[in-house]
Amino acid sequence: MIGRKRNSQSSPGRSGAAGIGQASVPSSGLVGADTHLRGAEQKKTTSSRAKNVGLAAQARAFRPSIVNAKLIYAGYLVSLAPPFVVLAIIAAIFAHQSAKQNPPPWLATHYEYQVRTFWIGFVANVIALALAFVGIGLLLLPLVAIWVVARAVNGLIRIAQHEPVDDPKSFFV
Numbered sequence: 001m002i003g004r005k006r007n008s009q010s011s012p013g014r015s016g017a018a019g020i021g022q023a024s025v026p027s028s029g030l031v032g033a034d035t036h037l038r039g040a041e042q043k044k045t046t047s048s049r050a051k052n053v054g055l056a057a058q059a060r061a062f063r064p065s066i067v068n069a070k071l072i073y074a075g076y077l078v079s080l081a082p083p084f085v086v087l088a089i090i091a092a093i094f095a096h097q098s099a100k101q102n103p104p105p106w107l108a109t110h111y112e113y114q115v116r117t118f119w120i121g122f123v124a125n126v127i128a129l130a131l132a133f134v135g136i137g138l139l140l141l142p143l144v145a146i147w148v149v150a151r152a153v154n155g156l157i158r159i160a161q162h163e164p165v166d167d168p169k170s171f172f173v
Contacts, residue, residue, distance in 0.1 A: 062094065064103030069110045069159050072098075073152045076117060080145050092118035106164035110155055113168035117151045120171060147173070 062068075075091030078084050092115065099111035124144045131137030150173040158165055 062097040062101055064098045064101050064107050064111070066107070066159055066162075068094065068098055069107060069114070070156060072111075072114050073156045073159070076114070076121075076148055076152045080148065088118060088121070106162070107159075109164040109168045110159055113151070113155055113165040116168065117148065117155075121148050 072091045072095050075087045075094075079086070079088035079091065095111050095114040095118065099108065099115065103111060121144060124147070125141070128137040128140035128144055131140060154173050155165060
């Protein structure tokens with residue numbers, strides 16, 4: 001029996017401190033490296049999935065639709081309140097990007113109308129602010145606001161009826 005204990009303790013493949021230490025050092029090193037590589041691959045896969053989800057969400061946000069066009073008009077209306085002026089810029093970006101997505105022709109007229117509403121309103125506001133020092137601009141600022149409201153309401157009415165804007169390139173309502 002004593003011989004057996006000596007043989008079992010001296011052999012590395014069987015039980016004993018030497019056997020456990022030898023078996024665990026190489027395999028834990030490989031398992032750790034393997035786990036690290038799998039973790040890195042998993043992070044890459046997760047980050048690429050997140051990027052794809054982000055791009056898909058962005059594509060959905062700019063996808064031409066009636067709801068998208070209504071939200072752009074609503075953004076223009078809400079942007080007339082001083083704290084929400086930035087909404088006009090966001091709405092204009094959405095209108096520009098949605099127009100690039102090849103919308104149906106009747107919806108394309110709305111996006112062109114929205115883009116022109118933003119840029120004409122922007123230029124008119126800059127001119128009115130420059131003339132505000134003279135006093136004339138104080139009269140022009142409310143007129144520009146009324147013009148933006150009229151164009152946005154006109155667009156909302158037309159889009160609710162699924163009709164195109166008659167002349168999206170005009171300066172008038």
